[in-house]
Amino acid sequence: MSEGSRPGLFSELKRRNVFRVGAAYVVVAWLVLQVGDLAADNLGFPGWFMPMLFVLLGLGFPVAVILSWAFDLTPEGVQRTSVDDVGPRRPGAGPLDWVIALGILVVIGMFVVDRFGVGPADPSPEGTSVAKTGALEDRDAGSIAVLAFENMSPDPENAYFAEGISEEILNILADIDGLHVASRTSAFSFRGSNTPIPEIAQALDVRHVLEGSVRKQGNRVRITAQLIRADTDGHVWSDTFDRELVDIFEVQEEIAQSITDALGEVLGTRQVSVTASTSDLDAYERFLRGRARFHQRREFAEAIADLELAVAQDPAFGEAWIYLAAANSVAPGYYEDGAFDPDQMFPAARRAIERARTLRPEDPMVFAIDAMLRAEEGDQVAALDLVRQAAGMRSQDSTPELWLGLTLYVAGYVAESVGAFERAVEMDPLVGINHGYLAIAYLATGREEAAVSLARRAMELGWGAAMWVYAIELAARGERDQALVVLRGLSDGASQFEPFRVALAAAIANPAVAGAQLQVDSVRPPEELLAVERTGEYLDLLAATAAAGPVSNQTGWLRMAWLPTFRAVREDPRFFRAAGDMGLVELWEARGYPDGCARVSDAAGDRLDCAGSHQGSP
Template identity: 40%
Template sequence: MAESLISELKRRNVFKVGIAYLVLAWVVVQITSIAVPALHLPNWINTAVFFFGLIGFPFALFFAWAFEITPDGIKLESAISSGDSTAALTGRKLDFIIIGLMAIALIYFIYESRFQSPTALVLPTEQAEVIAQVSIKVNANNPLISEPKGTSIAVLPFVNMSSDKEQEYFSDGISEEILNVLAKIPKLQVTSRSSAFAYKDTKINISEVAKILGVKNVLEGSVRKSGVRVRITAQLINAETDKHLWSESYDRELDDIFQVQDEISAEIVDALKETLGISLVKTVSSAQTINPKAYDLYLQGLRGLHTYTFESLDNAAAALELATDIAPEFLMARIKLAETYARQIITGSRFDWLMLDKAEALIKEVLSINPNSAEAYFVRSLIIKTDRKLRNQYAKEAYRLNPNNVDIIIRHAQSNGAEMGEDNARALFKRAQKVDPLNADLPYFFAVYLVQTLQKYSEAEQTLKQAIKVNPKNTFYPFYLGQIYAQHMGQIVDAIKLAENGARLDPNDPYFPQALSIYYLSLGSALKSLEYAEKAMSINANNAEIINQKVNSLIYLGQTAKALILINDTVADANTVYPSKQLKERFITGAVYLLLKQKKFADAEALINLHIPGINEWVNQPPPATLNAIENVNGILLLACVYKAQGQLAKVEKLVERVKGRDESFYLTGQARLLGIEYMNLAISSSLENNDEQTIKYLEAAIDNGYLYNWRANLLQSPYFIDLAQQPRFTALIGRLETEMLKQIAVLKQ
């Protein structure tokens, strides 16, 4: 009985129809899963396709059993004689259909497994889980981290529907601009760009995305740009119910783009008010008419600024410069151009310090037109060179004007953390973590605050380890952790291990071999230090900071003639780059040390006058109103050191008077206590006042605070501490350091 039933099922092609149906259904489901997000259709379509496919399966089997396709049409199986049956011919056709469908499925499977990103579906989730492990200890009752009384939204990157894929920057820029407008609305928590854009080019589930980002609503959309016209489609979705609260399409000219952004944000507010019954206040952008070409260049600049590489920052600056030339009234383009200049200096992609003056001029122009621009004050806090109080003031004003912007929150917490108190600063970082849960840089920023403001190095160490876990390809995190080990925790060996690993990850980064040169010189391994310094120079031969480390190695090895030649050749070379504004003055410190050791006082003074023209004229000038007004602090201190060696104490006193503001209170602005390097700077100033006891006290404090970074060059090869060599307390300090180095060398050899 069973065998006859199976035979009849085979004869009527029921099995083949079932197989063909399942394969075809699978192909349709896969195509739908791709088409729905691409065409910006609602997610329920995927569910409907699967549901109807499942329901249709038993009907397909029933029709295969009960009916047969004949030349005369579809007939009941019972009405066809065995001689007239075409089941065998139909079966052969089904064989070809099944083979074809299986081939399509196989091709799709190979494409999916070989060419699609294996992390597209899981990376944001895994990243969120790791970042969530970054513990920001905070008072749970602090009002700064209380849940918003309104609602929350994430603006996902809009899909680029233009035929030209190079227009991706435009759709990204539109998404970001709408996000920025929404972020200014009180009682509306808006997920930051970095977290929302983590889902770019990934397959998403709205409810899962909303859960990870901690929001109740999601805005998604698409952008199609053709010439000077743009079509923007947007839809607002309630993540909990998958209900579409609102959707709309806009066809406009590009010079109306700001008005479109305002309309979208206003309609989102209306939708949320009507659906959720909450009180939200609409806000608008500048609503100005902008030249389409200038706006396009502005969005290109944004893309380069967010990519944040040397090359992309150069491209961003070029695009934004053109945008501001075409449309000088476009204030946000000026702000972003100023920020790009600042970022180029911060990253080290350029060392033209006049760029900061250009950035300052741009921001002043913006604030003269719009004195309430939070973005302008934020950028201004980035470009302040020396005045900490002014920097902190600008960061505070930016936060007052826009307390919802994550970059501004972090900047305010870092700059004014000491003034507002640890509890409030931690609360701000915690709030930033909530608004920007996928920001891989957040652990790094928090670690910087822990180091610079609180000096809580162990907590910073653990936080940075989490940052490395989140983004193991980012080499700056281990570099900064190595600096913490060497400058604050006295752990040279741990710093060496991180630098060696960083050099393997990025063999083209000269700062890792330079750091290794510093660390090995601290241990007393001068030849190895020289080897790494030369390796760093082989990568970047014109960087004065790197060359200076070779100078330090040569001096320690006793190769003083080579060191002097290298110093003079470097300063005379027009191609030499100075990564910091004070580095040129610090660079010749080694030469001054060698000349003073040889009692060549006149040569030392001539060297300083040659490389810092007009510096000796400052002796007879009145002191500046503030220390921040001095451009060449290191040059003044160096010249005072030479005058001290010559016994010209009156001149020393006048020069020291010019920098008398560099005391403990100056360094304590914005932080809980002094850092090791600041104790070292105080020791230099104290040495020029002939206060040996206080000088050694400061040096001991620097070492006690873990500052073993390049200590041989800073203590034994410094012109400021030559006279301390015979002091028993100084000798004891050096002996203590040598003992510690022997212990660390033993650990390194294990």
């Protein structure tokens, strides 16, 4: 072949099928990576597997290109390419075309499924998947729910650790401007369920969902996380982190940063930074376990023990002090066989929150817990001011808003409390207590139909106290048969309140023997007395308890007083004296008396006159 007739480099690359081999290699390598990623997630491959696979495939590309230059696939087999051969390649290269074509079709198919959510129709009666997708597309693009991570460790106790890690990530994301993060309590309510991601997103009003798993063995931890766009049910980002436990805060930062980067079109450029809350890993694990138990409102003794150990090992662990205060302040209201003495628990909570204030002075939970303690101590003016500040701070936790509603409601500012309860429900739509107290406030303002609907929803979400209150209201106004129907619906045979429910039902059915049926003490709010026309005994107990010192669970004692039927209770001088001992009269004098009520004095002493109240007798 003459020098002048030799083809150029581009023509030679084309003649030797280098371009086709390269294209086929890229397609096959991409498919191998997809299969490898799927296998790594489901078979528990180590974290280095995917990076190593990517490197190997990358190194293989130049090898494939070089081989395609040097050799030719012919009907007679693989032969070395002749330099003098200037004709077109023989048809032996045809299989490359098929590989490229099939590979491209597979890639397009996977893209369509991932992007447009092609799949089986939605079997739910509410409509097709298209309708749901449309609704989800209306959600704020910068919104996300973080689900409780699954515990993949052999030790079931590590479930607390897995849940704690996901909560830490949630808290980091909640601090990012422009990102709406669903409340922890509502998001974690899907723990252990098989609810499809689009349905979770619909319930939580978010566009994206983060789910994951944690495997902890010894000092090593593997965290797998994946961000899913709910309207397509497609993955936006996923990764697996294998680290030493000492790197746990670094991993949390990496995950949060990756999510922020994945949502960059919505959020813009954001830099995530995480400061380690403690350098003591054992204290950190104890904190995660104690906080999880507190959130679940169970095993308070174990929660307090975990949190006490955490602060003992690291006295500068501010968040552990906060939840130690929270556990001590809340535990007396849960009546676990009288194990939690308010005279001991409240001072312990006060010491813990004062320490927390020096370490985390701007944390909304510091203000909220301090408010609840001040209310128990009788300083209602400071309590209302503090809890209002807490509710006004940025937080994805509805607790301060709920507690603001409770503080207002207990003080008789029922109409004002409705707004706070409604905001709590909006923030945390899957939390029973939020719905329940909104139901009680609605009942107190005469919106009975809406109240009953909310109370039933609260019971579905695991909080039946609102239906209990409704049953007492029905009985007190003479609708005893209907009250018994409601009480029967509250029976689950396992609740700690089951003995009280049985006793109350018996007393309502036969008021003449109510004294023998009801078991009353000064710790548990004796709401049952009001249902069987023993108002005087209720007021005597309330006044005696308030005069003796801090009243355990003020909300439980006073939530009946503002209902329509109990005008006589709130207008009794004994109620006014108890309100004075609790600090409520001081609050009323400072900011005004409850809706429609005024202070009057007569021969029996000072009392409220609520003739103009929305909660007047029906």
